[in-house]
Amino acid sequence: MSVYDFTVRTSRGEQKSLADYRGQVLLIVNTATKCGLAPQFKELQQLHEKYREQGLTVLGFPCNQFMDQEPVANSEMQETCEINFGVTFPLLGKVDVNGANADPLYKYLKKEASGFIGSGIKWNFTKFLVDAEGNVVKRYSPSTKPLKFEKHIQKLLEDAKSGTPVG
Incomplete structure (x- = not known):
C-alpha cells in the first residue's frame, strides 16, 4: 500500500486519485x-x-479541527489562499485529520509516520514528506518551518531522477 492508493476530495467536491501524482515527491x-502558523504558506x-518542475507537489488539506481556525468554505479555499498568501499549489477539500471521521489518507499517514507523542495530529501544519514511490518518508511537526527540510526534498527529488530506490 502507498499514498497512491487513496482518493481524496477536491475543494469542488470531486474525487481526485493520488495516483495522478505517481512519480512525484x-x-x-x-x-x-x-x-x-499560517505564515508557513509562504515557505x-x-x-x-x-x-515543481523537478517533481515536487505540495498538497494542502484544510482542516478545521483545531480551534476553528479554518472557517473558509471549500468553494472559497483556493481563492482565499491565493489572495491572502499567494498560494498556487493544490488545496483539496477540508478533512478531519483525527477522530472517528479522520480522512483515510490521514489515518494512513499517521500509521506510517507517528508523531513524537503518539500518532495523532497535534495541530495545523503537520507535514508529511512522501517519496516518488508513494512511501511516507518523514513527518514534521507543525512548528518545523518548511524550508528547514528543503535538503530532504532535494535528496528525494535527486533519488527519483536517478531511479535510486529509497528504502
Whole structure:
C-alpha cells in the first residue's frame, strides 16, 4: 500500500486519485488560514515554485479541527489562499485529520509516520514528506518551518531522477 492508493476530495467536491501524482515527491500538509502558523504558506509556496518542475507537489488539506481556525468554505479555499498568501499549489477539500471521521489518507499517514507523542495530529501544519514511490518518508511537526527540510526534498527529488530506490 502507498499514498497512491487513496482518493481524496477536491475543494469542488470531486474525487481526485493520488495516483495522478505517481512519480512525484509529495509534501502533504494540513492547513488553516486563521492559524498562527499560517505564515508557513509562504515557505510552502516557495518550495512549490522552486521544485515543481523537478517533481515536487505540495498538497494542502484544510482542516478545521483545531480551534476553528479554518472557517473558509471549500468553494472559497483556493481563492482565499491565493489572495491572502499567494498560494498556487493544490488545496483539496477540508478533512478531519483525527477522530472517528479522520480522512483515510490521514489515518494512513499517521500509521506510517507517528508523531513524537503518539500518532495523532497535534495541530495545523503537520507535514508529511512522501517519496516518488508513494512511501511516507518523514513527518514534521507543525512548528518545523518548511524550508528547514528543503535538503530532504532535494535528496528525494535527486533519488527519483536517478531511479535510486529509497528504502
